[in-house]
Amino acid sequence: MQDATQILNQVFGYTAFRPPQGEVIETLLGGGDAFVLMPTGGGKSLCFQIPALARPGIGIVISPLIALMQDQVDALCQSGVRAACLNSTMPPGHNAEIERRAVAGDIDILYIAPERLTQAQTLTWLAQLQISLFAIDEAHCVSQWGHDFRSDYLKLSLLHERFPTIPRIALTATADERTRAEIIERLQLGNARTFISSFDRPNIDYRISQKLKPKDQLLDFIRQEHAEHAGIVYCLSRKKVEATALWLQQQGFNALPYHAGLDATVRQTNQRRFLTEEAVIIVATIAFGMGIDKPDVRFVAHLDLPKSVEAYYQETGRAGRDGQAATAWMVYGLEDVIKLKQMMAGSDGDEQFKRLEQQKLNAMLGLAEITSCRRQVLLRYFGDRLPEPCGNCDNCLSPVATWDGTDASRKALSCVFRTGQRFGVGHLIDVLRGKNTDKVRQFRHDQVSTFAIGQDLSDTQWRSVYRQLVARGLINVLDEYGQLQLAEPSRALLKGESRIELRLDKAPSKTTRPGKSRTSVDIPAADSALWDALRACRSAIAKAQKVPPYVIFHDATLQQMLSVRPQSLAALGSIAGIGDKKREQYGAAFLAVLADFAA
Structure with a gap:
């Protein structure tokens, strides 16, 4: 654990683990398996990245999305970690070179898709490596009852069969008791230690109201509270996604569509713009979002009712990953209920599957219609408990008649x-x-x-x-x-x-909440010029490196710079999120900005 703490500090720039990160890492360092259920933004990645670096060999991370792989590889490389990924989008010869480097011991952490990992030639190649651990990210994809089901995840039990001495860790942010049991059974994690963090995301303000004029309601919400923020708007159909994105563009917003029917290049371009540019709104079906690491998404809006509480929790959890205030906003109506019930009745699933889907929808309806604290109901669904009403949902802030x-x-x-x-x-x-x-x-x-x-x-x-x-x-x-x-x-x-x-449904008010700051975090007016300068410095570096700005530094790191005003590289190293490599590479540029304002 001494090595792990040193890595946490020198590589990632943090001084202490959040519970239960330390226990999870200690389990893997000791050669044990772990199943980790931790909310979005809770620090799941460090649970496998640090032991992968502390143990001898290469850490193999199974990830379902190419965009997620590339995002995490970029972030690790910025911190000085030798990370790479294998996927089908790479240019000819790239994957062969990565495989060669892995065998030579030149890679610390390697991301790979489940489809590739389960191929015979990949398994033969893996047998040549010294592997420190296997991490199965987004482990809920193994559940045949979930909306993110990936059939290749069902084959990942072979890791236990072929590599019985190598520790494994499965991680997810979304799983009820049934899904947890399914993950453990299908991945043969019966002997694994289970770590379940609280599902509570106290910084998210949950709001659900009746659907009257949904586009006007959405427009009023964004204009009043998030006019210059990044956000995600979820719709049930591809047609509605495109119509809503076009309409928001006509209202002056930088809105982009995303759904599985779009050309792959268009999807990749729109996702990249969302990650790298400021104040972009993505309008999407559920095809978008799993594994999105963008920390400063200030709102997630639903123009249609999700099919389950799991889907709602996972989608709304993409807001406020940085711990700053964020909003989960939704409008729904009878037509949503009817449409979802029709879809379920016409699905190809057997009667057991349809019954379970109906139960999940009924639980979602219960959350939408409840007149008491929404957060208490949401957490109770996942077996978590909040003793007192949260004070940060619509029912708490404006009690329902x-x-x-x-x-x-x-x-x-x-x-x-x-x-x-x-x-x-x-x-x-x-x-x-x-x-x-x-x-x-x-x-x-x-x-x-x-x-x-x-x-x-x-x-x-x-x-x-x-x-x-x-x-x-x-x-x-x-x-x-x-x-x-x-x-x-x-x-x-x-x-x-x-x-x-x-x-008693009431007509929506145009002043339900006070207007929010134009920035992602609360900055004193006297510091706004320096804040803008620090962000501009970050943006210029990110553009040169061809990575999203948050991969360089999170807003929370810049905010601490603003507060501490370090004047030396040594002082800069005391700020959370600045490891040795980033301090060496970018420290001088940010110190120069701070010095200019000090002068």
Whole structure:
């Protein structure tokens, strides 16, 4: 551990491990296996990078994404670590040269995709190496129940079979109890020590509200709070991704689309711009984001409801990796629930899979509809506990009003029944509101007892009622047309044997939160010029090195420079995030900026 602490300080520029990093590293240094569950931004990478450097040989890291590999290799090389990756995008001869260097002992850490690792020729080559450890990053990809499933991860149990004496570490930021058990079983980690950190990300402000005019709501949110910040906007469909990105561009934002249907070069260019430029907004499907290390993403917005709490936690976790304030913002409506239920009903999975997917969606709906602290519910889902309300979610900051929705719910349920349980919500609302449409006349629904009995509520209010009835399992969604059918639990409400409280959805306010600083961190006005100069220095170096600015130094490191105002290389070395190599390579440039302002 003395060697490990020395590496932490000299290579990575930190003085002490965060719990449970020290215990994880000690386990691997002793030759043991480890399973690590740690939230995004919690420092998972150091758990395998440091023991890979401290143990003799080369550390092999299995990573599912080329972009993630390259990002981590760039960061390690900047810190003086001999790191490389093997993947299909490299120019001819590159991979052969990397393999030669690995055999010669000239590489400390090597990243490789699971598809390549499981090939026979790769396994033959690995047998020639002195390997310090195997790290399986994004280990939740082994779960067949997860949305990031990668079939090649299922073959990674061969590492235990072929290399039984080499320690292994599996890491993920997202796994409920079922997924954890599956990871341990499929990767044959039954004897591994398990380390589970708190899932809490206290710097993230969670907000979920009803979908009214979603693009306008998104625009107001970004303009009010994150006009000059980097962010991610998630949409369910590729078509919506492109339309939303174009619309944000027309509103003056640097917004770029990302989805699996785009040309690979366009995807790579857009991702690279997001990582290297300031204030870029990526509009994406779930194809974007796994392993994104950009620390200063200030917001993640969802224009559609995610399919599960795991997906929501993982996607929102890409905000605020630097520990500074960030926002997880979402709007959703009944149409989202109907669309997701339709997708699940039409999936190719067996009945067990569909039931589990339905359970996951119901848990997500529960989080969206809850009137108490969202963070407590979110953490409880992962088996974590928060004793007191967080004070940093919409329900804590603006407590939700509820209303006795018993009478309205009975009317809504009765209308489903009286019209034959074969119509969508739009038509049902027309009947309740007494609208004399062609469809109402065609099916003679102006003659049913529920016609015009709901004129006291608006279309929007009725949609809220139906959304909550679907979310609570009183109504089922039947098919791709969104037909609604009564579920068994509705019987008690219709018979007058129970009552129901509904959340009172309010129109969104344009001043829900005070405007945020134009910078990623809070900087005193008197220091803003020096802050801009330090960032400009970082950007110039990053551009010359062809790496993202945060690979040079994180904002937190620059902020400490601003506070401490070091005047020598030795003083610069005391700042977190500046190891020996970076101090030697970049110290003079930053000291010159500080000296100019001191003068």
